[in-house]
Amino acid sequence: MAMVREVIDFVEELAPPDLAEDWDNPGIQVCPPGGLDRKAERVLVALDATHALERAGDADLVLTHHPLLFRPPRRIGGRWYRVLRAVLEADAVFYAAHTNLDRAEGGVADTLARRLNLRVEREACDGFGRLCEVPGSEEELLNALRNLSPLTTVYGDWEGVSRVLVVPGAAPDGLVMECLRCGVDAVIAGEIKYHTRAELLEEGIAVVELGHEYSELPGVQELARRVREEFRDLNVEVVPPPDITIIR
Ligand SMILES: [Zn+2]
Structure with a gap:
């Protein structure tokens, strides 16, 4: 043991x-x-x-x-x-x-991109983000986002989205500049401040917010999975965040 x-x-x-x-x-x-x-x-x-x-x-x-x-x-x-x-x-x-x-290979950013079935091209946002290609249809990606978080909110034009920046948790400073440098069509984040979102939309970049917890949970689950895999006789359990109430 x-x-x-x-x-x-x-x-x-x-x-x-x-x-x-x-x-x-x-x-x-x-x-x-x-x-x-x-x-x-x-x-x-x-x-x-x-x-x-x-x-x-x-x-x-x-x-x-x-x-x-x-x-x-x-x-x-x-x-x-x-x-x-x-x-x-x-x-x-x-x-x-x-x-x-967040930054590690196979960490929070990488795992979120993988859970959304995206193809990771390289790191972005100083390691906190991943520049990805969308290998399937826009509709498939929307479904993956919907399955991941009941809080998924999409702003802007989603047509023809093929290059996205994935940044779990709170969006870092300099996000707009990084998006322009990377030439992305959309950003997928945990949460984004109002003015940053407005700037992105003005640049024609669609914005997806998943909610802070939902964007980071896949990385936490992946950490648990890897610890469980390494230490077979260990009892490893993921504690989910508290329940939320969604009002429709
Ligand atoms: Zn966090």
Whole structure:
């Protein structure tokens, strides 16, 4: 049976920490004394640590995409008090692979492109995006988008879309310039600010928003799949984000 440390070493092979942005805080977030040398039996994988808190007490390791300690609080009260109390009570190691997992080969951006059956040409947006060709029909891509997220929203002209930029999560700065450089017909993102979207539409570039969680979840599921494949006797479970209500 693997130690927690070995599982983390494997995750760092998949998502090398030096791929992370300077402002980011990936890696070990919380570690009980001796936590890394414990046997790993149960691993939870989640987009965000707060999604896994209810069940973290049974886990040895909680792997998340968003770092728990991103903007550390200056005072522990309210929500932070409840979160930290649950984290400490869980007595598990919390580990995050964030912008390093976004950029990594087979990481969040790559996996989203693959889940949409797109053909990845190359990296874009400083590694956070993937420039892709649409191998099938526009209709097939629309169906894939619809199947991936119930929040899928399409803006602009979708006719003849053949070159797209895929950027999971929040769209990065400089997105419009990058789209113009790459000559894409459409952008597929988790979320895009209103003015950026308006600029893209003015340039004749269609915009698809999937919702932040839905755009990153495939990458989280893929991380769980690879850990499961590597450590056969490990119980690896993906904790989904909280349910949302869609009003039609
Ligand atoms: Zn995110």
